[in-house]
Amino acid sequence: MAQTIQHEISPFLDPGPRTKANSLAILQLSRDNLLPVYLQPPTGEVDGYAEGAVVNTRYGSFPHSTMIDVPWGSQIRASKVDTGSRGRKRKREATTDVEGVSREGTAAGATNEQDNEASVTANNSGSATPASVAPTVKQAIADTSGFIHILPPTPEVWTSSLPHRTQVVYTPDYSYILHRIRARPGTVLIEAGAGSGSFTHAAVRAVYNGYPREGEKRRRGKVYSFEYHEERYHKMKQEIKDHGLTGLVQLTHRDVYKGGFLVDEGKSPEADAVFLDLPAPWEALPHLSRRKPRGFDVGEEGKKWVSPLNPKKSVYLCTFSPCIEQVQKTVSMMRRLGWVDIDMVEIANRKYHASRDRVGLHLNFDRGVNNSPKDVEEALKRLTEIEERTRQHAARAREGGDGDVEMESGDEGDVAVKLEDTAAEQPQESSSSSVAPWLEGRLITRGEPEIKTHTSYLVFAVLPREWTEEDEAAAAAMYPLGKEQKVIGAVDKQLRKQERREQLQQKSGGNSRKERRKQRDEKIGQECAPMAEES
Amino acid sequence: MTSCIKPNAWVALKLPSGTTKVLQVTPNTTISLGKYGCFPSNLIIGRPYHVTFELQDRLPGENFSRLRVVPASELYEEVFAEEEATESSSAPAVTGGSNTTSACDTVITSTDGEEFSLVDEKGNVVVRSTREVLDDRARQTLTQAEIEELKKKGSNAxxxxxxxxxxSHTALNEKTSFSxxxxxxxxxxxxxxxxxVLPLDVANFATWQLEERDASKIMDLRAEMLGLVGCWANVHYGGEDVYLEDPKARTDQGEEALVPLEKDRLRGRWLVVDDTGGLLVAAMAERMGILYPLEEEEGESKPEATTSIPTEQTPTATSQQPPKDTDTEMTDAQILSSKPEKKPKQPKPRPSDFAIPYSQSNTLTVIHSASQPNLSFLTYWGFDATSPNHPPHPLLNHLLTLTWLQLLKPELDTSYSTPPLTATQETLNSWKPSRRGNFHRKRRRFARIRHIVDATRAGGFNGLVCASTMDPISILKHTLPLLAGGAPVAIYSPTIEPLAALADCFSVPRRTAWTSGSVPEVQGLSAAELERWEGNERFPLNPTLLQGVSIQTSRARRWQVLPSRTHPLMTERGGADGYVFTAWRAKPAEGRVEAKGRFKKRKVECAEGSKAEVAGTPASSA
Structure with a gap:
């Protein structure tokens, strides 16, 4: 292939057809239980496992070797792994694996908090040199039961697998935000408050249009991310590197309230879109002005004001704040700084689960089955049956002669037993003659048991580009007035009638259909011509 | 998108009444805004988007209004005055005089607490509101005729x-601040x-179509849903353009000269089923960066064209300029006639008929149910799928369309299965230009359709996006085998029922019955056969082909944010809520796979149940 790939493309942007060693993969344990893992090539015994690195979950043990170079989405069978003897041996040996926080550690350590049932054995011991370990790797043997699926990383699965380090911007929010702030391939985006990185990943995917190349003039999509919290900054920095996003995300450790948004020593990122996930967005807003705002202590003393915004385009902005007081202050500041189209929304997302609502007397006594009558007819049928039996029983008792109280009560119990018998007999008959068990009952949808009723308020705004007298004069010279011929837009009746009259007059001069078509073609030609010129 | 309003661009004009007018700003025309007035289009061309224009009073001798850019300080002056008032009310003895931010306007401000007053240009309080409850009778003393008169000579915008x-409202001083x-x-x-003036991008277009035009045409696709579908289907820029080499097929060569399909080069491709008139395609194309022409490239390509075209006789590089898709009868004649006029420039080597104009990466493949795709909304972005001689547009090389017939039964499709025409160069030369043009056009179309159909049937797509009126089960039946492992699926539906039925096909009991190996129909089938299993009543789809099935909906609730009057909007658009079905394509392991854990016992029961039922079927049918 003649393609010049300078960077290894991030697995988030192009995972390729199969899983790769030393790359991120997401293990789907169950529907909503996702586990990020960096797959390690089998180099020898790791952490006491003869198979190399192993992921242990409640669904079985999965050596990395069974998950490398398989198609994405593959179902992976659990393997028979000796977890018992290893643990004891390991405890005695455990000495130096504190050092060297490997990539595996970051992903795995975090998930332990999230799901304590899934314990991940990480290769923390960078000290274990391959030379000391036998190079032979034990071939994994498939277990009889247990499986997981292996998924390529996307911002969505990454977000759902994230531990709650800080407030996470979830998919319903970021999908809407990115749509509204026009984050598209080629957009330069400022993000302040990188936080857990969920928004960063989604933003990179949205603005990505190729990795930057040496000596290339073309401006490519990029995310300028700012984080104040030092620990989170380092974590994010490592994550960006591990995920192959270097060159697409530029992370800066800074307090943007004071330091603003300039990068590379006073250069403007020329952003087209801004996302602020900060506790006090109004303190950062003055930095995002086209001219030095009066009355604010921003920019460097004595230096020329450099705006971090793209001078040639309208800039879209979104702030993300959980409290209404924050919103009010932010909106007030936006108005003062000249932002327009200010719009505040809140996103309510709900998940639904489709299932079968199984109600009926004839159904199996299975879990989730309601063994009560499914309709009035069924209830009526059962009541009639009971009534019939009681009557028969009463008649029998009367025939028997002496009506003993104790006897009667005993017989009633008998009836009940008989009824139950018939109820138990029925299911076998019906299920063998009618539908499959997964087709029984009515299909229903039910909301998830717990819903997020509030995440944050989103405030959107637009800052149009500056328009000076000179610009106006230049535009006026380029597009002079006085040649207006037609009226477009809302044309009232009178005007339309007049136009029509003029048209008819023209036509009465012997215009045929041919000529009209010619006119139309000319018009289309005029419209198409500038388009062709442009591109 | 663009930095300023370009001539002939489609724009959305937002009027004070809240309505939007979508029109193409043709130069040298007059744009009429109805009762608000009219102005020449040349006054907004070349100007920036999003600024607020004000129609000024007509100058004597002009029959149109000139425009003025309204600064933001003026747009918000009332809010500022209110804010200042609430601040100053805590510090007493500040009169309303300082509240006016602009001296020439009459402004309503509140001077103390929540009360409002009307202040004239000198800052004197003219009317003051009290907190008395207002009754609803209209008490406007101006008659309609008087208002009309005012409007006519009405000045100051x-x-x-x-x-x-x-x-003139008699009860004005009885109104509460809110009323x-x-x-x-x-x-x-x-x-x-x-x-x-707003740019007519996908977001603005969708809002306009949804709220002011016919929402049913776009299947009530709201902005939240567009965002969700795009994100869950992981639609993004799919890599640099890669073009197949020109096979340089001679005109007397037939099918054998076609470019062979190279599966390894197919990357970053998404499948789309779109019944929203092209809105979904536009939204996805926007996410992939193929909806708008690149501005930077525009600037670069212009000087290039004027200087010199690199005369490459052997275009071996894979990622070079796409072969021009000239599909007109007159191309030969045009080239011949234009030759003597222009300078003796080296003509660009024309691609042969079998050159594939489509990129192998970063493409959208649209499967449509009619013989032509309905992508009419793409005209707002300068793309017309039916135009034979299209000016350059990124979608030309990245949008592939085919019918369900071509996908599923290509041998029944005439344009796919009819072998291409062949003729020797001598015969061709003896023909009229129009006949020759037709000959080339047909051969080009054949090569294109062959390529689209074969590439689509080769599968390996990176995702499926769907907003269709058709049953999603039937769509998935035929598209699931085309998806690469781990590829996401995102299906939009205005109502939840079709999606619930779809999700039910992947329910746990159904999946368990399938994997327990008790379904006689699929015994002994290979993995590939199972992927393309045509389904039956009890299993419409192979339930192991999707993982992480989920249905969700999202709704944005809008708020009004004003000083001491912040609350959600009282009414919003109702109608269809819109739901999104999401899942990932799974590659099930071969053979019987059992789950581990506490569910085991139940599963055995289930399997037995289905066995019993299977055993019973022949008896009941007999």
Whole structure:
């Protein structure tokens, strides 16, 4: 292939057809239980496992070797792994694996908090040199039961697998935000408050249009991310590197309230879109002005004001704040700084689960089955049956002669037993003659048991580009007035009638259909011509 | 998108009444905004988007209004005045005089606490509101005729009319601050002569179509849903353009000269089923960066064209300029006739008929149910799928369309299965130009359709996006085998029922019955056969082909944010909520796979149940 790939493309942007060693993969344990893992090539015994690195979950043990170079989405069978003897041996040996926080550690350590049932054995011991370990790797043997699926990383699965380090911007929010702030391939985006990185990943995917190349003039999509919290900054920095996003995300450790948004020593990122996930967005807003705002202590003393915004385009902005007081202050500041189209929304997302609502007397006594009558007819049928039996029983008792109280009560119990018998007999008959068990009952949808009723308020705004007298004069010279011929837009009746009259007059001069078509073609030609010129 | 309003661009004009007018700004025309007035289009061409323009009073001798850019400080002056008032009310003895930010306007402000007053240009309080409850009878003393008269000679962009109306309202000083603000807003909407020009991108177009045009045409696809579908289907820029080499097929060569399909080069491809008239395709194309022409490239390509074209005789590089898709009868003739006129420039080597104009990466493949795709909304972005001689557009090389017939039964499709025409160069030369053009056009079409159908049937797509009126089960039946492992699926539906039925195909009991190996129909089938299993009543789809099935909906609730009047909007658009089905394509392991854990016991029961039922079927049918 003649393609010049300078960077290894991030697995988030192009995972390729199969899983790769030393790359991120997401293990789907169950529907909503996702586990990020960096797959390690089998180099020898790791952490006491003869198979190399192993992921242990409640669904079985999965050596990395069974998950490398398989198609994405593959179902992976659990393997028979000796977890018992290893643990004891390991405890005695455990000495130096504190050092060297490997990539595996970051992903795995975090998930332990999230799901304590899934314990991940990480290769923390960078000290274990391959030379000391036998190079032979034990071939994994498939277990009889247990499986997981292996998924390529996307911002969505990454977000759902994230531990709650800080407030996470979830998919319903970021999908809407990115749509509204026009984050598209080629957009330069400022993000302040990188936080857990969920928004960063989604933003990179949205603005990505190729990795930057040496000596290339073309401006490519990029995310300028700012984080104040030092620990989170380092974590994010490592994550960006591990995920192959270097060159697409530029992370800066800074307090943007004071330091603003300039990068590379006073250069403007020329952003087209801004996302602020900060506790006090109004303190950062003055930095995002086209001219030095009066009355604010921003920019460097004595230096020329450099705006971090793209001078040639309208800039879209979104702030993300959980409290209404924050919103009010932010909106007030936006108005003062000249932002327009200010719009505040809140996103309510709900998940639904489709299932079968199984109600009926004839159904199996299975879990989730309601063994009560499914309709009035069924209830009526059962009541009639009971009534019939009681009557028969009463008649029998009367025939028997002496009506003993104790006897009667005993017989009633008998009836009940008989009824139950018939109820138990029925299911076998019906299920063998009618539908499959997964087709029984009515299909229903039910909301998830717990819903997020509030995440944050989103405030959107637009800052149009500056328009000076000179610009106006230049535009006026380029597009002079006085040649207006037609009226477009809302044309009232009178005007339309007049136009029509003029048209008819023209036509009465012997215009045929041919000529009209010619006119139309000319018009289309005029419209198409500038388009062709442009591109 | 673009930095300023270009000639002939489609734009959305936002009027004070809240309505949007979508039109193409043709140079040298007059744009009429109905009751708000009219102005020449040349006054907005070349100007920036999003600024607020005000129609000024007509100058003597001109029959149109000139425009003025309204600064933001003026747009918000009432809010600022209110804010200042609330601040100053805590610090007493500040009169309303300082509240006016602009000296020439009559402004409603509140001077103390929540009360409002009407201040004239010198800052004197003209009317003051009290907290008395207002009764609803109209007490406007101006008659309709008088208002019309005012409007006609109305100056100051309608602001005078509004002030007069307020002053003439007898009960104005009885209004509470809230009703006064509302009254003012109502009148402002009606009379102020301002507007804003917005770029007609996907978001603005969708909002306009949904709220002001026919929402059913776009299947009530709201912005939240567009965002969700795009994100869950992981649609993004799919890599640099890669073009197949020109096979340099001679005109007497047939099928054998076609470019062979190279599966390894197919990357970053998404499948789309779109019944929203092209909105979904536009939204996805926007996410992939193939909806708008690149501005930077525009600037670069112009000087290039004027200087010199690199005369490459052997175009071996894979990622070079796409072969021009000239599909007209007259191309030969045009080239011949244009030759003597222009300077003796080296003509660009024309691609042969079998050159594939489509990129192998970063493409959208649209499967449509009619013989032509309905992508009419793409005309707003300068793309017409039916135009034979299209000016350059990124979608030309990245949008592939085919019918369900071509996908599923290509041998029945005439344009796919009819072998291409062949003729020797001598015969060709003896033909009329029009006949020759037709000959080339047909051969080109054949090569294109062959490529699209074969590439689509080769599968390996990176995702599926769907907003269709067709049953999603039937769509998935035929598209699931085409998806690469781990590829996401995102299906939009205005109502939840079709998606619930789809999700039910992947329910746990159904999946368990399938994997327990008790389904006689699929015994002994290979993995590939199972992927393309045609389904039956009890298993419409192979339930192991999707993982992480989920249905969700999202709704944005809008708020009004004003000083001490912040609350959610009272009414919003109702109608279809819109739901999104998401899942990932799984590659099931071969053979019987059992789950581990506490579910085991139940599963055995289930399997037995289905066995019993299977055993019973022949008996009941007999």
């Amino acid at each position: 309608g602001k005078d009319v509004i002030a007069k109306l307020l002053l 006064l603000a509302k009254y003012k807003l109502l009148k402002t909407k009606k009379y102020i002569r301002r507007f804003q």
